[in-house]
Amino acid sequence: MKIYRVQNSKLVPTEENIPNVRENEILVKIKALSLNYRDLLVTEGIAHWKPNEARVPVSDAAGEIVEIGKSTSRFKVGDRVTSLIVPNWEHGKLSPEKINIAIGGPSSDGVLAEYVSLPENHFCKIPDYLSYQEAATLPVAALTAWNAVIEQSNLKLGDTILIIGTGGVSLFALQFAKLAGYKAIITSSSDEKLIKAKALGAHHTINYKIHKNWIQEVMNLTAGQGVDQVVDVVGGNHISESLKCIKSEGIVSMVGVIDGKTVGSIDTGTIMYKAAKIQGIETGSTEMYKRMLNAMDLHKVKPVINKVFPFAQVPEALSYLKNGSHFGKLCIEV
Ligand SMILES: NC(=O)c1ccc[n+]([C@@H]2O[C@H](COP(=O)([O-])OP(=O)(O)OC[C@H]3O[C@@H](n4cnc5c(N)ncnc54)[C@H](OP(=O)(O)O)[C@@H]3O)[C@@H](O)[C@H]2O)c1
Incomplete structure (x- = not known):
């Protein structure tokens, strides 16, 4: 064989x-x-x-x-x-x-x-x-997204979830968020991918390459409140970016190790002030x-x-x- x-x-x-x-x-x-x-x-x-x-x-x-x-x-x-x-x-x-x-x-x-x-x-x-x-x-990809969006999440119908990227894990996260009745915001480096993500059920899309201040875009879309959960597929320093996007007591689901990054600097003050939860996800x-x-x-x-x-x-x-x-x-x- x-x-x-x-x-x-x-x-x-x-x-x-x-x-x-x-x-x-x-x-x-x-x-x-x-x-x-x-x-x-x-x-x-x-x-x-x-x-x-x-x-x-x-x-x-x-x-x-x-x-x-x-x-x-x-x-x-x-x-x-x-x-x-x-x-x-x-x-x-x-x-x-x-x-x-x-x-x-x-x-x-x-x-x-x-x-x-x-x-x-x-x-x-x-x-x-x-x-x-x-x-x-x-x-x-599907199991990891399921674990982040359904098993380890306390979101309720109508809550807002931010999904980073449009790769394997991210699109399953979008599909499960839709099943669960969450409002989904998704980011990508490509407008073409964002059009497809919208067709798949994303409520809002943000091109993080065009909008250098994409976190402000998230805030604008949530009336300055932030989201209830972020599915972060990048990891490393990006976790601090995700922390800025959540509302108080929100969750950052830490899935990613893009480029093999398993360490990063993290804003511990925001974790405390927002009473944030960082949830590591292992498949x-x-x-x-x-x-x-x-x-x-x-x-x-x-x-x-x-x-x-x-x-x-x-x-x-x-x-x-x-x-x-x-x-x-x-x-x-x-
Ligand atoms: N913890 C676990 O058990 C577990 C399980 C599965 C995967 N993972 C990790 O999760 C990540 C995604 O895996 P995958 O298989 O879904 O990979 P993939 O299909 O290659 O997708 C990678 C995604 O990352 C996005 N991306 C890359 N660099 C980015 C940046 N600087 N800012 C924002 N988004 C960025 C891309 O978005 P666009 O192309 O739309 O811009 C793309 O959606 C990997 O790091 C992988 O190792 C972990």
Whole structure:
């Protein structure tokens, strides 16, 4: 089978045997994959995302089960499933042990292959209304947005949420905000993307490249009050910008690590005066994923796929992601 590994910060296509299925594993024939910003950090070997051995990158796949191990019980051959990025966080609160495996990262192989064999808790069944490509967009971007906008949010119908950017996480955040009945303001570097975001349900849009003082724009749109929550996909120093956008007792959901930035200077005074809550977001549990799939199925939420690349063009797809011209998700057809 065809498979890619990251070796010395380079993506290398190679041929390997289809893996043997262990007792607790299921073998999945991958039909589609999606790329996340994290895949850039892993394949380019940025900071602690750099694998210390030849790793299979990419966390998000959808496929069909073709064989099941003797001691498995959750699935049958023919089931349609997606991968899960942190499979040991099945339910309950987050703990270090529950995220000891994060597939497609520096220390656990991922799914950039034609077949994968992994323990059954690494997968979840997908609703019938979603295609393989659509389902492949869900494990990281959708779950992270769901966790930020629904699970870790105390917003009420009609409250205002500010969503930064129009990439994978941001557009799911917009779609879930719409489901929850929030007023959504979204930012982007591109007017063209903002027109599409409006069509997807954004109430207000701000081009942060044109409006250098985009925070003032947020204030103007909220009668000087600020928003109830910000979904910040940039991280680092940008958290202080997001803090300026919230009203008193608002939430900044800290999702992003653009450019691999995990540190930044932060305005602690504003946190105190506004009694602000900074909520770190770590993808989500399998339990949350199932709640998200139920809600998506009920409302037939369709993921926004910007472009689909063939399996032979994963390097081109990663370059496209890095270039930042995408709106929503990039997929790979296997
Ligand atoms: N915490 C977690 O568990 C978790 C899970 C998933 C993702 N993430 C992180 O979340 C971020 C987004 O991931 P993704 O996969 O959605 O990436 P993506 O599809 O590449 O989207 C990146 C987004 O960032 C926006 N952006 C980039 N630089 C910006 C800046 N200086 N100011 C404002 N917006 C900016 C872009 O907006 P425009 O193109 O519209 O301008 C685009 O929407 C990444 O940092 C990723 O590592 C974290």
